[in-house]
Amino acid sequence: MEENRQVIEITDAGLYSIIQDGGRDCTKFYAIPSSGYMDTQAAQYANYILSNTLHHPVIECNLSGMGLRFHHPMHVALTGADFDWKLNGQKIELDKKIFISKGDMLTGSYGKKMARSYIAFDMDLDEKTTLGSYATYPTATIGANGGRILQKGDAIKLKKRQNTLPDKVSVTKPVYKNLQTIKIQKGPEWELLDQNSKRLFSQLYFQITSRSDRMAAHVTAQEKLLLREKPKNSNCIIPGMIQLNYDGHLMVILRDGQTTGGYPRVAYITNEQLNLFNQILPHRNFKFEVE
Numbered sequence: 001m002e003e004n005r006q007v008i009e010i011t012d013a014g015l016y017s018i019i020q021d022g023g024r025d026c027t028k029f030y031a032i033p034s035s036g037y038m039d040t041q042a043a044q045y046a047n048y049i050l051s052n053t054l055h056h057p058v059i060e061c062n063l064s065g066m067g068l069r070f071h072h073p074m075h076v077a078l079t080g081a082d083f084d085w086k087l088n089g090q091k092i093e094l095d096k097k098i099f100i101s102k103g104d105m106l107t108g109s110y111g112k113k114m115a116r117s118y119i120a121f122d123m124d125l126d127e128k129t130t131l132g133s134y135a136t137y138p139t140a141t142i143g144a145n146g147g148r149i150l151q152k153g154d155a156i157k158l159k160k161r162q163n164t165l166p167d168k169v170s171v172t173k174p175v176y177k178n179l180q181t182i183k184i185q186k187g188p189e190w191e192l193l194d195q196n197s198k199r200l201f202s203q204l205y206f207q208i209t210s211r212s213d214r215m216a217a218h219v220t221a222q223e224k225l226l227l228r229e230k231p232k233n234s235n236c237i238i239p240g241m242i243q244l245n246y247d248g249h250l251m252v253i254l255r256d257g258q259t260t261g262g263y264p265r266v267a268y269i270t271n272e273q274l275n276l277f278n279q280i281l282p283h284r285n286f287k288f289e290v291e
Helices: 040-049 195-201 273-279
Strands: 009-014 017-020 056-063 067-070 075-082 098-102 105-107 116-121 155-159 182-185 206-208 215-222 242-246 250-253 265-268 287-290
Touching: 040 056, 040 075, 040 116, 040 273, 182 273, 195 287
Parallel strands: 182 287
Antiparallel strands: 009 067, 009 155, 017 056, 056 116, 067 105, 075 098, 075 116, 182 265, 206 215, 215 250, 242 250, 242 265
């Protein structure tokens, strides 16, 4: 790869690394999900550190870090999960503005406490948007990097940044004190649950299974939840909606999730709580708190 190019070279793609921004607007009518950051607050805080616009594209690392070689000087910021990030072999801090020299190597490993980390950079992507966004949606191969997840040998092409964040805008640093309890609201079909299942919702310990992805988190517990009756129609669903499958397990719709579905929407997670939910590692116990 030519050293004088303004690129970030992927030397290790990690488990699932992808370019995301704030997501697409007004595409659900066409059954295209908005995609975007899984932990919006963490991604926006990374951009805030660098004075980027809040919807600026970042690299989202899911469940593990990755390896990057920088072929141009710039600043970066890392937020979210601590994947033991190192610059040229030296440990670096999260939530800080970090200067990168030409030829520097950034590497990360696995997270022990949280699921997703974000890498922001103070340059623009040198490629066109799709439907007004860089948000990558691999199912339809749209978004940055040809609509693909990042792979070893890929090069993220960059150019000089055009827009910065106005001084009057501020973003609060994310706090992850309690990932063991996620607050939820009753959904449109809450009353279709039987009485025992309503009680169990706040009593059971749940876990996110390894079947989960950016489309949906599959959630199980030691006891199954049951319905009094099934819904008659399909309905609109958005990220944060909790559906109950007919096998008694839950499915939380996430950023790449479908836009309609027939399973009952028994509860939903607000955007603020969804950021926390999306940082829970698979197979870790947590509870729902029905408000």
